[in-house]
Amino acid sequence: MKGLKFDFTNMFFPNIEKGIKQEELIEYEGKIAEIIDEILNEKPGFVKLPQDTKFLDKILDLQDWIQSFESFVVLGIGGSALGNIALQTTLNPLNYNYMKNRKTPKIFIIDNVDPDFVASILDQIDPHTTLFNVISKSGTTAEAMSNYLIARGIIESYGLDPKEHIIFTTDPENGILRKISKEEGIKTLEIPPEVGGRFSVLTPVGLLSALAGGIDIIDLLNGAKSMLDKVINKNLKENPAALNALLHFLYYKKGYNISVMMPYSNKLLLLADWYRQLWAESLGKKYNINGEIVNVGQTPVKALGATDQHSQVQLYNEGPDDKVVTFLKLEKFERDIKIPKVHEEYSALSYLGGKTLSELLNTELFGTEYALTEHGKPNMKVIFPEINSFNVGEFFFLYEFQTAIMAKLLEINAYDQPGVELGKKVTYALMGREGYEEFAKEVNEKVSKKEKFEL
Numbered sequence: 001m002k003g004l005k006f007d008f009t010n011m012f013f014p015n016i017e018k019g020i021k022q023e024e025l026i027e028y029e030g031k032i033a034e035i036i037d038e039i040l041n042e043k044p045g046f047v048k049l050p051q052d053t054k055f056l057d058k059i060l061d062l063q064d065w066i067q068s069f070e071s072f073v074v075l076g077i078g079g080s081a082l083g084n085i086a087l088q089t090t091l092n093p094l095n096y097n098y099m100k101n102r103k104t105p106k107i108f109i110i111d112n113v114d115p116d117f118v119a120s121i122l123d124q125i126d127p128h129t130t131l132f133n134v135i136s137k138s139g140t141t142a143e144a145m146s147n148y149l150i151a152r153g154i155i156e157s158y159g160l161d162p163k164e165h166i167i168f169t170t171d172p173e174n175g176i177l178r179k180i181s182k183e184e185g186i187k188t189l190e191i192p193p194e195v196g197g198r199f200s201v202l203t204p205v206g207l208l209s210a211l212a213g214g215i216d217i218i219d220l221l222n223g224a225k226s227m228l229d230k231v232i233n234k235n236l237k238e239n240p241a242a243l244n245a246l247l248h249f250l251y252y253k254k255g256y257n258i259s260v261m262m263p264y265s266n267k268l269l270l271l272a273d274w275y276r277q278l279w280a281e282s283l284g285k286k287y288n289i290n291g292e293i294v295n296v297g298q299t300p301v302k303a304l305g306a307t308d309q310h311s312q313v314q315l316y317n318e319g320p321d322d323k324v325v326t327f328l329k330l331e332k333f334e335r336d337i338k339i340p341k342v343h344e345e346y347s348a349l350s351y352l353g354g355k356t357l358s359e360l361l362n363t364e365l366f367g368t369e370y371a372l373t374e375h376g377k378p379n380m381k382v383i384f385p386e387i388n389s390f391n392v393g394e395f396f397f398l399y400e401f402q403t404a405i406m407a408k409l410l411e412i413n414a415y416d417q418p419g420v421e422l423g424k425k426v427t428y429a430l431m432g433r434e435g436y437e438e439f440a441k442e443v444n445e446k447v448s449k450k451e452k453f454e455l
């Protein structure tokens with residue numbers, strides 16, 4: 001199986017003041033080795049996943065049942081949806097050609113509470129032949145819970161048994177979903193408690209819907225396992241996670257506070273959405289591990305090649321020196337299209353005739369890389385020889401480990417997200433959740449005191 005490849009050449013600029021020089025890495029070799037040891041000693045939950053696959057049998061046992069449905073609908077948000085979305089768009093693109101000799105259910109992922117969006121999906125399913133997978137680590141998230149209640153209401157209104165049409169994925173002990181599952185006997189898969197939502201794609205969170213959609217989840221885990229061996233290598237130059245984390249860190253210290261991920265492949269695009277949550281929530285922190293205020297973080301941005309060459313690249317080339325660009329390059333597309341030869345009258349188009357779209361797309365990638373480098377802007381490439389479960393598994397694990405290393409370099413905790421709590425609390429209070437009455441009053445008072453800037 002051909003693994004991911006990397007090209008860091010354009011991250012080094014020996015002649016530009018802000019550019020990182022190869023020599024700068026040497027200073028950090030010892031530090032990186034220490035960090036790897038620390039991570040391996042601390043063993044954050046996600047690190048164990050590729051080897052400790054005891055949850056796999058439980059999922060595989062469900063294969064026939066989940067694949068017997070026509071529709072499989074995930075209800076979750078954030079870390080309980082983004083990995084699922086990335087998996088389906090990357091590895092199950094036929095999902096969109098539903099009904100053409102399908103042997104697996106069509107997968108829908110509802111990760112918002114926009115009523116138009118939710119209704120548009122509910123319109124497409126028949127509850128008799130639908131399985132809802134409610135995913136929530138905490139079992140409290142308002143969006144997942146309200147969509148669960150809606151799904152349950154529909155099932156019951158058709159006189160169907162919730163146990164036959166709902167499966168939960170949640171914490172082994174805590175949360176309302178666990179309580180309901182115990183009381184009503186709804187099938188429930190466990191999310192290991194020590195694995196945080198955004199690190200959970202390789203647990204039942206991502207794996208169940210992946211299996212439902214016909215994705216090879218064993219190969220996915222094999223890819224993660226093979227990447228584990230690479231990212232614990234203490235030789236910096238042979239460790240893509242360490243090298244990439246360190247380069248991002250060194251640029252961050254020089255004011256590069258944006259990290260653009262730009263796949264040149266529509267199938268790979270939503271890996272960048274998964275990455276955005278991982279990089280943003282893990283690294284965007286007010287306090288460091290010593291409790292000092294640091295307000296750090298590197299803003300992740302998603303762009304699509306070649307589309308965004310015609311929208312974003314002007315800024316990337318000539319704008320401020322604040323971005324590090326990661327291209328995701330695909331070498332072998334599943335399909336290709338030949339551009340027809342052109343009538344000689346249209347000589348301005350003749351350079352395209354006879355070429356393929358993949359040739360054009362990857363030449364455009366080269367053009368963008370070249371231009372960025374000429375403008376002195378750091379950029380690197382993650383190269384997929386082709387898209388398969390193994391490579392996608394490698395990708396997930398690479399970025400999870402890279403995030404853990406980056407957090408250590410920034411001296412922050414990668415695994416919490418206290419900054420999302422206040423907004424949630426306000427929602428609970430204003431929606432009338434029990435126990436939030438006093439807080440609701442406080443919010444209403446504060447809001448009423450604020451001046452309104454009305455036109």
Ligand SMILES: O=P(O)(O)OC[C@H]1O[C@H](O)[C@H](O)[C@@H](O)[C@@H]1O
Binds near residue numbers: 080138140197281
């Ligand atoms: O899986 P859940 O507990 O429902 O959480 C879903 C998401 O909600 C939160 O707001 C967090 O910021 C995310 O990190 C998490 O992935």
